[in-house]
Amino acid sequence: MLSTRPVVIRRLLLACACAILPVSAWANDIAQFKVAKGAVHLERSGQRLPARVGTPLQATDTVVTGADGSAGIAFVDNSLLSVGPNSVLAIERYTFNSTTHEGTFESSLRKGTLAVVSGKIAKQSPDAMKVKIPSSILGVRGTEFLVRAGD
Amino acid sequence: MALALAGCATPSSRDLVVLLPDKDGKVGTLIVQNQKGSTVLNTAYATARTARDGGVERGMASQSEIKEVFGSAIAAQPPRPILFTLYFESGSDEFTEQSKQEVKRLLAEMARRQASDITVIGHTDLVGPDPSNDALSLQRAGRVKSMLVGMGVPAERILTAGRGRREPLIPTANGVIEPRNRRVEVSVR
Numbered sequence: 626m627l628s629t630r631p632v633v634i635r636r637l638l639l640a641c642a643c644a645i646l647p648v649s650a651w652a653n654d655i656a657q658f659k660v661a662k663g664a665v666h667l668e669r670s671g672q673r674l675p676a677r678v679g680t681p682l683q684a685t686d687t688v689v690t691g692a693d694g695s696a697g698i699a700f701v702d703n704s705l706l707s708v709g710p711n712s713v714l715a716i717e718r719y720t721f722n723s724t725t726h727e728g729t730f731e732s733s734l735r736k737g738t739l740a741v742v743s744g745k746i747a748k749q750s751p752d753a754m755k756v757k758i759p760s761s762i763l764g765v766r767g768t769e770f771l772v773r774a775g776d
Numbered sequence: 777m778a779l780a781l782a783g784c785a786t787p788s789s790r791d792l793v794v795l796l797p798d799k800d801g802k803v804g805t806l807i808v809q810n811q812k813g814s815t816v817l818n819t820a821y822a823t824a825r826t827a828r829d830g831g832v833e834r835g836m837a838s839q840s841e842i843k844e845v846f847g848s849a850i851a852a853q854p855p856r857p858i859l860f861t862l863y864f865e866s867g868s869d870e871f872t873e874q875s876k877q878e879v880k881r882l883l884a885e886m887a888r889r890q891a892s893d894i895t896v897i898g899h900t901d902l903v904g905p906d907p908s909n910d911a912l913s914l915q916r917a918g919r920v921k922s923m924l925v926g927m928g929v930p931a932e933r934i935l936t937a938g939r940g941r942r943e944p945l946i947p948t949a950n951g952v953i954e955p956r957n958r959r960v961e962v963s964v965r
Binding site (some may be wrong): 657701709727 | 789790791792793794795796797798802804806807808809810814817826827828830837842845846848849850851852853854855857863876889890891893895897910914935937938939940942944963965
């Protein structure tokens with residue numbers, strides 16, 4: 626009797642997690658892959674996850690592309706980021722208030738190439754969007770630009 | 777010879793930043809900040825090459841360099857979001873005739889895109905205070921979300937937002953009833 630209890634509880638917890646997951650996953654989603662070509666994956670809390678068209682991203686995910694990889698991501702504030710081959714792009718902070726358009730968007734291009742079209746966060750607050758590269762920090766006052774991280 | 781050498785000196789070891797004009801030809805501003813200060817880029821195709829020791833070299837990017845270095849990243853850009861604006865018949869839950877056509881175009885645009893998702897954004901006119909307009913605009917967005925779900929759009933592809941009175945289509949004085957400002961926009965990504 627006692628030995629079956631943890632199983633029941635675990636099943637219950639699982640059932641709860643399944644019931645809650647779609648909602649909470651959506652609440653944490655900040656962006657989606659719209660383009661994924663060649664080798665592309667995500668790193669999330671130490672785990673490596675496959676990235677395909679439609680895969681959602683969360684704040685603090687890192688996008689990694691291989692030698693033949695490239696990926697395009699649309700954020701919920703309509704910022705568009707895309708990376709070329711051999712790239713590592715870490716989303717370090719992302720918050721967006723869809724009523725006031727206030728937010729913060731900090732990312733770090735550690736390797737490779739990045740194309741950016743800024744969205745509502747940068748439009749609302751000139752200092753809210755920052756892109757870090759190995760040598761410097763870019764303050765984004767709009768709107769379209771390209772970045773390569775040196776070797 | 778010296779020039780050629782200088783040109784070849786560690787060309788890819790520096791970071792490179794290129795400011796582009798946007799789709800309408802407007803040019804934004806980037807501030808490149810490092811330990812030695814900041815550099816402002818605000819003209820089309822202006823570049824900053826920055827080294828980790830804080831050195832910055834300004835210049836202009838050619839189309840061929842942009843294509844060579846950034847071709848793959850640019851080719852992977854998602855399509856630009858498109859905005860559809862919808863109106864209700866006054867005092868009803870029905871879209872206007874024109875908006876019914878707009879809904880068809882919106883659904884077609886969603887179908888055309890890969891893994892499309894949308895934000896439904898409600899707006900009010902400038903009558904009444906912020907909090908009640910925020911609630912009202914979010915209610916309007918929620919109504920449109922239900923209608924779109926009824927038309928087959930999966931609920932998990934829809935975010936709703938209430939912008940209240942912050943973004944009038946037609947600028948008016950405070951307190952002016954303006955039906956064109958009472959609208960719902962749908963941003964398709």
